Amino acid sequence: MVLKDYNKEDKVLLAVDCIIFGFDEEGLKILLIKRDFEPKKGCWSLIGGFQKKDENLDQAAIRILNHLTGLHDIYMDQLYAFSKVDRDPKERTISVAYYALIDIATHDSDLIRLDSAQWFSLKKVPSLIFDHNLMVKKAIARLRQSAMTKPIGFELLPEKFTMRQLQQLYESILNKKLDKRNFINKVNSLDILIKLEEKDMTVSRKGAYLYRFDKDKYYKKLLEGFSFKL
Amino acid sequence: MVLKDYNKEDKVLLAVDCIIFGFDEEGLKILLIKRDFEPKKGCWSLIGGFQKKDENLDQAAIRILNHLTGLHDIYMDQLYAFSKVDRDPKERTISVAYYALIDIATHDSDLIRLDSAQWFSLKKVPSLIFDHNLMVKKAIARLRQSAMTKPIGFELLPEKFTMRQLQQLYESILNKKLDKRNFINKVNSLDILIKLEEKDMTVSRKGAYLYRFDKDKYYKKLLEGFSFKL
DNA sequence: TTTAATAAGTGTCTATTTTACACTTATTTT
DNA sequence: AAAATAAGTGTAAAATAGACACTTATTAAA
Numbered sequence: 001m002v003l004k005d006y007n008k009e010d011k012v013l014l015a016v017d018c019i020i021f022g023f024d025e026e027g028l029k030i031l032l033i034k035r036d037f038e039p040k041k042g043c044w045s046l047i048g049g050f051q052k053k054d055e056n057l058d059q060a061a062i063r064i065l066n067h068l069t070g071l072h073d074i075y076m077d078q079l080y081a082f083s084k085v086d087r088d089p090k091e092r093t094i095s096v097a098y099y100a101l102i103d104i105a106t107h108d109s110d111l112i113r114l115d116s117a118q119w120f121s122l123k124k125v126p127s128l129i130f131d132h133n134l135m136v137k138k139a140i141a142r143l144r145q146s147a148m149t150k151p152i153g154f155e156l157l158p159e160k161f162t163m164r165q166l167q168q169l170y171e172s173i174l175n176k177k178l179d180k181r182n183f184i185n186k187v188n189s190l191d192i193l194i195k196l197e198e199k200d201m202t203v204s205r206k207g208a209y210l211y212r213f214d215k216d217k218y219y220k221k222l223l224e225g226f227s228f229k230l
Numbered sequence: 231m232v233l234k235d236y237n238k239e240d241k242v243l244l245a246v247d248c249i250i251f252g253f254d255e256e257g258l259k260i261l262l263i264k265r266d267f268e269p270k271k272g273c274w275s276l277i278g279g280f281q282k283k284d285e286n287l288d289q290a291a292i293r294i295l296n297h298l299t300g301l302h303d304i305y306m307d308q309l310y311a312f313s314k315v316d317r318d319p320k321e322r323t324i325s326v327a328y329y330a331l332i333d334i335a336t337h338d339s340d341l342i343r344l345d346s347a348q349w350f351s352l353k354k355v356p357s358l359i360f361d362h363n364l365m366v367k368k369a370i371a372r373l374r375q376s377a378m379t380k381p382i383g384f385e386l387l388p389e390k391f392t393m394r395q396l397q398q399l400y401e402s403i404l405n406k407k408l409d410k411r412n413f414i415n416k417v418n419s420l421d422i423l424i425k426l427e428e429k430d431m432t433v434s435r436k437g438a439y440l441y442r443f444d445k446d447k448y449y450k451k452l453l454e455g456f457s458f459k460l
Numbered sequence: 461t462t463t464a465a466t467a468a469g470t471g472t473c474t475a476t477t478t479t480a481c482a483c484t485t486a487t488t489t490t
Numbered sequence: 491a492a493a494a495t496a497a498g499t500g501t502a503a504a505a506t507a508g509a510c511a512c513t514t515a516t517t518a519a520a
Contacts, residue, residue: 009280011241050239057313081311083287204467205516434496435487
């Protein structure tokens, strides 16, 4: 064989589905939409769409997310390619899943126009179309893994946040209670937070100091990675 | 929109490329082939092929690996989908990379018929076609990550092996020297090895005890995971 | 204005894990 | 019999992780 004939090869539809993690005072959630088209019209599903010829998968994921939710400038990462032959009953489709992290409050305004979308707590995710529940499961596992090896939070928390919020974020992700003092000591040892003068007075009578991430140090740690045993 | 017209969507060629890691007395290597077809005939490349309609990606990876190398019953894992628009100059192609782990000696006989294939030490990987060097880089990073969070070695070592071989494997993967005593202590604490009566007398005058993996405990640890700081 | 209620904030001690480090042993070849 | 080779072995110090309880600032209610 001298020339491989690409034309003889099967082509497939390539979809992108997005697992959008959000965080608010109730904990970690994912964003789902009620499908308004067949197949599986009326069922809950991840946000998704098809890749176009002139874009790579990252771009497709960003476009689809923005188009369906209005969200922009969102952190996204590729998760996994799902390829079971009959995963989409209508036509052979391979789906590359991406996951995104956002702070729900910060992006609330973007999402207001989305009446068919809804946030679901991780523990209350309904039955989804196709293999979307599997995608969600895998995304949670990945997020958990990430939480223990690199700083996350930057994307999921508002610019200013309290230690308690950060702890609650980690508790949601890891699905377990953490000790307040140990958590603070650990986080402080990472040296990626800046303590502000300002206090958040809405959550308690005493008020809680606000922090923000030191972006430079945050991204440095992101590259290095660490082992965060919690 | 009530019915989404799948037919309007772009279809693409979906390729699978395999990063095959092998281990022998010289260390960790990857298997490359010299392409005998266009484009890029004569260049070094990963083993790859196209996915067919009636198979999922895992199956495609297994088929391609077996077809091109004769290897079978090989551990493989999906790595990442590479989708840069012009990654393949001939036609728009998305490639899902898989990586495989094998013990070179054990599979030598399978590979004998492959005169266009060659093992390259990780440090001497030549320039490859398309984005294959990027794939290799990402696969090494993944392998390194895996080595620290779950037991590997089962696939890369012969059935019976010495502690030194296991240590050399980890040294190759992590690309650093490890302390002999600390390594043994750590490995023993995992409780996944069975020490045999038998010694390997080929490597030293004193001989070295052979070990084998306790499959049950090995797979149990694989599910649990661990933190292996080396 | 005093009291009660709420969540924030703070430090130490113990257990576990990780790291550093050097000599003896079994065997073969000379 | 001596020399050479790689295997095999343990302990102490340092770093990290985990357990644990009281005080403080503030507001709302009495």
